Amino acid sequence: MYNGNYFDGKTSRGYAADIDLNADGLHISFTDSDLKRVVIIWDVAQIHKGHFSNNQRVTLKYGESPIQFLELNDPQFFSALAAAYPHIEFNEPSSEFIRSNGFKGIVAVTIGLVVLAVGSYFFVLPSVAEYFATKMSVEMEVKLGDEMYEDVMKNYHIDQRLTKEANEYWRAMHVKSPYLVNITVVHESEANAFALPGGQIIVYDGIIKEMTDYDEFAGLLGHEYSHIKLHHSARMLCRNLAGYIFISILLNDASGTLAILASNANSLKELSYSRQLEHQADEGGYELLQSKNIDPNGMMKLFETLKKSHNSSVKVPEFITTHPLTEERIAYIQDRLKKDKVSYSDEHRDLQNIWKEMKSED
Amino acid sequence: MDSTTTTTQEPLRLKFHAEGGTLFGIVIVNALLTMFTLGLYYPWARAKLLKYFYSETEFAGSRFEFLGTGREMFMGFIKAIGLLILIYAVVIGIMAAHLYILLLPIYLLILAIIPFAIHGALKYRLSRTVWRGIHFGYHGDLKEFATLFFKNVGLTVVTLGFYGMWMSVNIHKYTQNNIRLGNAQVKFDAEGWDLFVIYIKGYFLTIITLGIYAFWWITDMHKFYINHTTIVQDGNEYAVSTNMTGGGFFKLSIINFFIILFTLGIGISWVRVRTMRFYIENIEIAAGFDTNALVQTEGDYKDATGDDLLSMMDVPLA
């Protein structure tokens, strides 16, 4: 038996009551205002789920209007109640964790939330940013790419002759595209090339020197063009700079977002595409060559060339880091060549001639 | 030897059981959840806090209870946000169109929201306040209150602010006189002059004492509002008063200041609890008030818009 105060919900008068935890419910007995002994039985299922600020003090509410009330200042009562009716949940489940774990619960929840926040910042946010980059309009991509291009070019010397010929080469490939592709060849001894969003391809003359056959160059352009067509650079840029973008959106600075992206253009040549994106670009390049009736073996040769130059003294660090797993990529192309078994009869005199021009020392 | 009708009955007092550590826990969890939900959790955070404060306030052996829920307050929150965004958008539009002359009616419009917000907040908050199962309530009439509010604001503007004392007394009077504690009711009876005298005295003494008197000034203002309040029960009036003193308030403030200073602000929850305890536990209700005789009279009321508007506009709930 427990002692408590019973309120009937109609007045603020409290009745000193004896409470018994019986099988058919709580028996609350007290002497009413007419000095009569009264017993009220509460069906346990109708006791409101509630919160108890501590186990010293228990407040139970019962039924609908008027809601009856029971106040107890007995540290034993709550556990006795829970034990007597094990199938009934008296606490609200949501706050149960923190209540039962006290300060440790709060710390655990706090740490959990911090981990969640950090996790979202580093994993969810980049994916969201990447998703939005794929939804970027062509105009937006072109605008971004052009701004980045100006920024990037400050660090390079353009080779006018090779640039002109490389563009002629691309036009001779007759690729239909929503992007206006513009190739720029720059003086740089490394064997590297990279693409900006919206159609800009930058090729180091170092890589042209390494290549021997015209179809290797077609393979290179096919690969870089696929990066553009598949929005890879815009996606990776948004992904890597998701944090900055998020903050600048939070600060309500939309124009700042584009500026951040553009001013980070230089980081693009060091951006490492994921293995999956590289694979997609290889696949796209391969199919482009195939559709133009150019022997995709050119891509194969390109990779071999890169592998060789990697072993030689020529510096190729960036192309290797940005285009990793050369062995695996060679294997993939080999595999496709074997499967496709197509012979490419067209000699592509025009491409060969332009290539010859490009390789001739002035 | 008849001791049942003893004449040495004590006045009734409130007790505040909250603890800084517990409040700190609630505030931290609330802050984190509000942050990670980009503010959407705010109404639930508020409900949690109010529930905690109410449940730790005791009168005649029984705790208060706040029945409001985060869900109810969320609806109010959404409406309040919608209204604020609308006003914000209109102001931006006016600025963009360089029609600055239109800002005046907008300002008046914002002013016009205040009585609605006060009315809504009181109605919601009191309907959600329960003690021993008895619901409190606010019976003010919105039209009547709005009329009173605008009349007083008008007079205050015309008198260049001088009428401000009378305005705040009149508003307080109207709202307090419409508060019901079951079948008992709150009554506030004072005149603007009384407050005016306190104000003038406080103003000059604060200047003369280089600010020190400000603690006594604030105390006097607070005492003015509390000590002119009574509770009417079955035709009898029971005085409400506070034992707060300027010295006590000075001591409280100084210690609070050092707590914040030495804990680099982390102690704010303890300061808050100390301050609330100071205000709450100093309140007394005259002996004779029958804590057993309150009768349930209130129905349900569910609109929480006013409550959130008020808290957003930072208008203190008197």
Ligand SMILES: [Zn+2]
């Ligand atoms: Zn690539």
